[in-house]
Amino acid sequence: MKLHYSWKDFNSAQKKGIISLAAVQILLLTAALIDIARRPAHEIKGKKLWWVMVSFIDFLGPMAYFIYGRKNPDDRKDFI
Numbered sequence: 001m002k003l004h005y006s007w008k009d010f011n012s013a014q015k016k017g018i019i020s021l022a023a024v025q026i027l028l029l030t031a032a033l034i035d036i037a038r039r040p041a042h043e044i045k046g047k048k049l050w051w052v053m054v055s056f057i058d059f060l061g062p063m064a065y066f067i068y069g070r071k072n073p074d075d076r077k078d079f080i
Contacts, residue, residue: 025059032062035070043071 002009010018032055036048044051051069055061 028059028062029055032065036065039070045069045071 007015033052036044036051036055041048045068051065054069055065057064
């Protein structure tokens, strides 16, 4: 079993899959980082820096931020 593969070892369908997954990961990361930067700190559960670091963990980091890191309007005390 080969442990290291080069790009030329993959067929075109595999290459398209890898590129598609990489694009989704980059889009999720970008969306999470933009949201963290624009959202006020009181609307984020925890510290912004912590969520920035977590966002760099493959797919799970940005998804965790969007699911658990943002406060709902019902959770905010200053929401009118």
